[in-house]
Amino acid sequence: MPARTGREATPPGSAPAVVRAIAVLDALAADDAASMSLSDIARAIGVPKSSTASICAALELGGLLVRDNGEFALGRRLVELGGAYLSRSDRVREFYAACVAEPLLVGETVRLWALGGRDGICLGRYDGHPPVRLTVNIGDRLPASVTAAGKVMLAQFDDHEVRDLYAGTTLPRLTAASLSSIDALVADLHTAREDGYCVSVEEAFESVVELAVVVPSRGTRTATMAIGVTQHTVTYTPEHAAPLVSALRRVAAALGNPMQVAT
Structure with missing residues (x-):
């Protein structure tokens, strides 16, 4: 599934930062590599690198992303959330x-x-x-x-x-x-x-x-x-x-x- 991008219209009533955060997660999930650089993520979602950095930092703080050698990958917290969903x-x-x-x-x-x-x-x-x-x-x-x-x-x-x-x-x-x-x-x-x-x-x-x-x-x-x-x-x-x-x-x-x- 293609990642949502920052170029797409933000749905009425939604928070742009949340929409972009979802786009980051979608981009990482869709990419064949285990991790992506900040520049690659920014290009994938169509958002300036500085804004992408802030989004990734927030996701990292919440455990939804992890950083290794300057690249980002999906975090374990996503597995925990997915497991909680499936258990219900x-x-x-x-x-x-x-x-x-x-x-x-x-x-x-x-x-x-x-x-x-x-x-x-x-x-x-x-x-x-x-x-x-x-x-x-x-x-x-x-x-x-x-x-x-x-x-x-x-x-x-x-x-x-x-x-x-x-x-x-x-x-x-x-x-x-x-x-x-x-x-x-x-x-x-x-x-x-x-x-x-x-x-x-x-x-x-x-x-x-x-x-x-x-x-x-x-x-x-x-x-x-x-x-x-x-x-x-x-x-x-x-x-x-x-x-x-x-x-x-x-x-x-x-x-x-x-x-x-x-x-």
Whole structure:
């Protein structure tokens, strides 16, 4: 998502300094680098360097930014705030409760995802025993095109909407198995729509298989969400798919409508 800039009109009744502070956080979140110089931040948000310095200093004082070797990075306080938000989210609480209550998933590694543009955003992580340890933590993003959860969420859109979403871009490849073309992605989405679930084999991480189902929507204003379970390729077999998908559907149904029961 592009960062808000100081050149854009400030919404009526809002504080310009707050709008610019949000733009700073957006710029750092959108940048591929772990940190940015003050000059780079100022250019990104379209605000004079002196004003940007004051904003960054205030954000640093509040723990929202940290400074290292003259550059700024997102601060730990953002994680704390995000965790506080997620802990109050009904969907996330329901996710953990449903995983614990589902016998087939108690010993698995399950994640709750939301679609954000071309990325899947991890909202919740239930670690079974033993968990499949991935470098995906709560709040992390992965390209939707390389994960089963991401693709099953994209499958909720028409082909032309998906092609528009990826117009002028190249699909990111995290492993040799990652999809390399929009046509291949669209073909996978057709399969996901027909099957009602999606599977990815080593597309995001080597030696990892993921199966995922979409969470039924609670209304037009709710985010597109999915639940995915991961297993090691050395222990996974195609026979595992049907029972795991059934378990995921029961959890997804509980999140989509607590009164609904899926089989």
